[in-house]
Amino acid sequence: MDPSKLELLFERQMKLMEMFVNQQTGPASPSSNPNHTMLTSVDRIVNSISQFNFDPDANVTFDTWYQRYEDLFTVDLASQDDAWKVRVLLRKLGPAEYERYCNLILPQKPRDKCFDDTIKLLREHSGDHSSLFSTRYRCLKLTMNENDDFLTHVGTVNRECERFRLRSLTDDQFKALILICSLQSPRFTDIRTRLLNQLEQNPKLTLHDIADEYQRLINLQKDIHLVESTPSRSSDIHALRKSKNLSSSTPDPPTFSNVPRKSTHTRPTSQNTAKRTPPSVSRFVQRLRYIFT
Numbered sequence: 001m002d003p004s005k006l007e008l009l010f011e012r013q014m015k016l017m018e019m020f021v022n023q024q025t026g027p028a029s030p031s032s033n034p035n036h037t038m039l040t041s042v043d044r045i046v047n048s049i050s051q052f053n054f055d056p057d058a059n060v061t062f063d064t065w066y067q068r069y070e071d072l073f074t075v076d077l078a079s080q081d082d083a084w085k086v087r088v089l090l091r092k093l094g095p096a097e098y099e100r101y102c103n104l105i106l107p108q109k110p111r112d113k114c115f116d117d118t119i120k121l122l123r124e125h126s127g128d129h130s131s132l133f134s135t136r137y138r139c140l141k142l143t144m145n146e147n148d149d150f151l152t153h154v155g156t157v158n159r160e161c162e163r164f165r166l167r168s169l170t171d172d173q174f175k176a177l178i179l180i181c182s183l184q185s186p187r188f189t190d191i192r193t194r195l196l197n198q199l200e201q202n203p204k205l206t207l208h209d210i211a212d213e214y215q216r217l218i219n220l221q222k223d224i225h226l227v228e229s230t231p232s233r234s235s236d237i238h239a240l241r242k243s244k245n246l247s248s249s250t251p252d253p254p255t256f257s258n259v260p261r262k263s264t265h266t267r268p269t270s271q272n273t274a275k276r277t278p279p280s281v282s283r284f285v286q287r288l289r290y291i292f293t
Contacts, residue, residue, distance in 0.1 A: 045076050046088055053094040054126045062126040066119065073115075082115045089118060097126060131200055132165070136177055139164045172206040179210060191217055 049072065052065045073085055090098060090110055102110060104125055113121070139160040144153045176199060183192045191214055198213055199205050 042077065042080070045072055048072075049088075049092050051092055051094055052097060052126075054097050056128060056130075059128075061128045062122045063128065066123075083111065085115045086110065086113065086118050089115070093122075100125065131196075132203065133177065133180070133196060133199055135160075135163050136165075136169075137181060140177075140181065170204070173203065175207050176205050176210060179207065190221075 049069050052062065054060065054062070073089070077085060077088075090101070093101065101122065105113065105121065110118070142157060142160060144150075176195075180192060180195050180199065183195075194213060194217055195205075195210055198209070202209075
């Protein structure tokens with residue numbers, strides 16, 4: 001090969017090698033920057049979190065919502081500081097939920113609460129406030145409609161049975177639950193309300209306790225009816241008060257000490273007195289006439 005051509009070929013190879021080296025050692029592109037990649041990943045995670053709107057009737061509580069995204073905050077975003085996670089969490093609250101939370105923690109600000117305290121407060125005020133009896137009663141009354149999806153209904157049954165707390169249910173609690181559920185008539189409204197209140201205060205209520213409470217309520221109702229059926233003595237009391245008022249307002253009749261005696265006048269007989277005193281004359285007038293005659 002011609003030496004001149006060989007030299008030209010060598011120069012071209014050297015230029016290609018220089019270009020290749022420059023490309024490898026040149027400034028890094030934004031896409032190859034690790035920090036940029038991490039920020040992009042964090043933004044993607046935050047954008048995947050949906051907004052929380054409290055709806056207890058549809059079983060959309062903070063517990064059910066946070067259960068879906070808990071791993072994102074505790075695992076994927078674990079490297080972020082506490083204040084940053086609080087800001088992200090509150091940004092995902094609906095307008096009404098955020099305003100209610102801010103009003104509840106006044107005079108403190110949302111930034112004054114750590115992440116764990118924020119989660120705790122949201123669970124307390126935007127959680128499921130149903131009583132244990134209500135939860136268990138709804139579970140026993142579950143039915144599947146004709147248009148419901150079977151697998152969806154299976155999931156609903158599984159969820160409600162877990163909320164039923166079957167593992168912690170004792171024999172006495174189950175018996176009390178069945179007994180109270182059987183009181184369907186409007187006649188048992190009072191005793192049903194009283195027993196539900198007792199069961200809420202004492203989850204370990206037994207059938208013996210329920211029987212005692214029922215008897216106590218029956219006795220109380222009898223006492224109330226007894227008081228209502230007793231004849232009222234208000235008319236007698238009113239008459240007595242009126243008589244006392246009349247006697248206090250009437251001046252005392254004159255006595256024998258301050259009335260001059262008439263020695264020449266003889267006292268008439270009772271027959272003559274009765275003739276002179278008509279029946280319509282008051283008792284006070286009769287006494288005066290008796291004294292002065």
